[in-house]
Amino acid sequence: MAADAGGLPEEGLALWLTEWKVSTKIPWPGRHLVASVGRSVAGQLDYFLHPDGQAIKVAMLRVHPDFQRRGVAGVLMDALYAAHPTAWINHGWRTGDGARWWNGYREPDPGRNVHNRPPAEWAAYFDAVDVASDKAHIAHQNERYGLHGHRDVAYRYGERLESEAGLYAAAFRPVTPVRVDPGAQPLHGGLRLVLPPAVHAFVHDRTQEAGARAAALLEHLGHGNLPRDAHWNTSAQAAFADTHHQELFESRSPGPPATHVVFTLAPLDASAVSAADALATSVEFTQPGDVAVDVTRMSWRPADRPYLTHTAALTPAVPAAIAPLSAPSASAAYRSRYDESGFLRPAARAGGRPFTDRAAQIQAMAERLLRGQASRTRTPRPKPAPPQTATPRPPAPEQRPPAPGRRP
Structure with missing residues (x-):
């Protein structure tokens, strides 16, 4: 990927998606999205992917201090949306630095952010009460730091936040973890x-x-x-x-x-x-x-x-x-x-x-x-011997046909 206007080095940014092998209470497979410049890691986005590929839970987005304020975090988040173009995305709660970064970030597809849609649409993938708690935490961070936080696109609950979330808590469908059997395959x-x-x-x-x-x-x-x-x-x-x-x-x-x-x-x-x-x-x-x-x-x-x-x-x-x-x-x-x-x-x-x-x-x-x-490889090859001239053979004696009346 070529360097962007944020001031990335001339060699540009390389993105690499791989497995994140972690055993947690979330039974979804983990993924790493790593950004590197040359042989240096510039940033990393860790997330969990639902087994059907239609939901994502972001765990952590971090950028190396040498590459901060140069557009790396935005490239990583944009790449996440591009890698899973139809999946619901749950960004979870945010730290103070994360809230300030999000305030300046322009989300590629706000309609897939569960914070911007009613629980009826995504409650089978995420616990509605947990999402409501994350939204309350983010609202507190925005108020604390005086941020707008894209609140215009955030979903406004029709009832009290706790009440509406509770209505959809039962819609959540837990996933049974899949475990590899090391005795059945290499x-x-x-x-x-x-x-x-x-x-x-x-x-x-x-x-x-x-x-x-x-x-x-x-x-x-x-x-x-x-x-x-x-x-x-x-x-x-x-x-x-x-x-x-x-x-x-x-x-x-x-x-x-x-x-x-x-x-x-x-x-x-x-x-x-x-x-x-x-x-x-x-x-x-x-x-x-x-x-x-x-x-x-x-x-x-x-x-x-x-x-x-x-x-x-x-x-x-x-x-x-x-x-x-x-x-x-x-x-x-x-x-x-x-x-x-x-x-x-x-x-x-x-x-x-x-x-x-x-x-x-x-x-x-x-x-x-x-x-x-x-x-x-250093030993010189011997020169080939000159071709030998073949000695001509004498002509074979002429054979005459047998005389008539006699068998040959």
Whole structure:
């Protein structure tokens, strides 16, 4: 999106819509709408979307101090209306700063704001009493700060506010939360890694075998160190979105770009399922202990070139584990298989997997492979030998036809 008149930088504003994985009393899926300028987050709008897509509850709108008063909040709110062109929108109550901002904002479609319409039209989506309470709070903020607050378009209750809202409280239709079943489908979890230069070069070298590169990544991380604080999603795309979100909001040190890795797990067994906190499209492991899993596929990409995605199917699946919260909380099976750093113990390495000596040996192997490849490209090709002239054969003797009356 090009820079607007509010003074945005020349590189303009990029908008990105992704899932907001949060477990609250609102059983609607969460969404993030993030605005970024270059690699910096300029603002974010968090909201909940009704499962049928026809109602929105805004949770928070915030802009980074470096980008305030430059039109970012208005762009985010306009984008929300554009992304859901037919949905009812409940903006909730407002802080003092929010009330002052709203006073200068021009709503794209006031007719979809539940504060501007009677409860009979939207009461199936929102509790009319809660909406009435939010409106009373906003009216107080407007009076306190001397704001108009677009009160001309706000719906005026025919009866006392409490009475009319109470009439429609029974019309509200609660939503039954949808929970993913981690024992019935694969799960995908993302992780952001900053690799040593040689390892980074090796795992992104498409001339090398994909399985060996996946093994190098897993050995560098440690089989017992699969991400604990990640949400495990029902799609690999959502897992990559998590890593991108992490990339936006985390500081980056100088060096090679980060590598975004997604691990695909086989459906979990009963003991692991009981330890998972399930949301609509993802699960999170909240118990302090480790979780034994089987990795069936790995995908990875450089953060600065997400279109270059590498994939390796692991056949058979590789046993691994989601890391425990602390060493004392690890199970006996985890401690027997992994050391205190989450790497495979020697006894668990039967079968001879590639890159089994962890970080130092992985880097040495990667450097050796890359040096060999570089030397092959530098070696001049031998000149082709001159073509040899074929020696002419003597002509075959002339064969005469047989004499008449005799068989040949």
